[in-house]
Amino acid sequence: MDDYRRIADALAAQITDGRLRPGDRLPPQRQFARRHRIAGSTAARVYGELIRRGLAVGEVGRGTFVRAAAPAGEPALAEPARARVDLELNFSLPPEQPALLAESLGGLLRPDVLAGALTPMGAAGTPAVREAAAATLARPGWTPDPGRVLIAGNGRQAIAAALAALVPAGDRVGVEELTYPLVKGIATRLGITLVPLAMDESGVLPEAIRSAGPLRAVYLQPTLHNPLGVTMPECRRAEVAAALCDLGVYAVEDAIYAFLRDDPPPLAALAPERVIVVDSLSKRVAPGLTVGFAVPPEAIGDRVASALRSGGWTASRFAVEAATRWLTDGTARTLQEIKRRDAAARQRLVREHLAGFAVEADPQAFHCWWRLPDPWRADTFVAAAARRGIAVTPGAAFTVVVSRAPNAVRLALSAPPIDTLAAALETLAALARSAPEDVEVE
8 A cells, every 4th residue: 555545544543543633734834754754755745645535624824624524425314323414402503604604703712702702691692692583583573672682502401491581390381282392301301381272283272372261371383383394474473462562471483483484573573571482593504503583572681591501501702703603794694595495495305205295394494393104103203214224203202291292203404415405305205105014014
């Protein structure tokens, strides 16, 4: 084997086992050549080989860096031990996104600016991020007051703070009968009881809220409901808002997916003194560097801020400074448009590959709800899909009462490359057309 390939193999092993981490800068080629007692031309061939394998990237004027992405070439639908197509977690990272974010962060990484971004920060954030967040969260009929915007570490923490502020331990919160799974975990930690509320094709039924018995609050997803993809029409929102006002009940309105479509006015526009809007940059930008937002009515703003502080749910200043840049320089808006187009393209794949099945989805959502055909059961289907290297979420994950779990799975569409998603959907369609007993003996 050529010397340069042997050295490249050794460096590749260091990258694989984590001794060289994504983003690490490799030594200048001249220094590398002296250290390894090789010619400069050989060092250049080593670095070229790493770049060819997708393990490193060269940046003009800066050097050669370990690449963050794993090298391509593995089969998309290999056995589970070798590869996993993730249709469980919903996060979208388009190929152009890292470059867009990096360009926007350039100024933040200057030492003088970074020094300020490393200091602590409270629930109120900064005036700049409140202004930027208010403009970003605004929807037809509703623009939040920047002075009421509070900053959390992420959307889950904003939800937790809102519920902690509203609901004493031991009390009851209404949720849609199929709901965001992490709300169940939040409720358990806070010691509160979730009460499932009946739904129809337009979302939660106002009568279900009225007849549920005493509730301290409700948690709702009016836009692109997870997992159903339902968006509550304006007339239903008005009915729900009226129920909240009549009963004196607060709502936590989760708007995490609202950026993907042009939405009717939020509940907060119809019942401004009864609704806390929560949102984050996890879906708009990226889950790995995000902030969350809570916009409470003025009367309970201090309670929500106190819950953020006492729960340790405030954001880091670095994340806030990054978010402010993305929100004000157009980066977040550019990503929003890219992700809208991407979601629509992925839903077209669902309609193509799962035609004939009972699939519910909004054409602009990053997920779909699949009611499985007989004789498949959700747990059996999930296990069979896993053996093919595809992870999907069973309906039971979204139910408050496990015994009422629907025979369905949710497919999160945003994470895999689009070609991989198409292949995975075709594999799942073929699986659903087969019989479970046939699958077991394969």
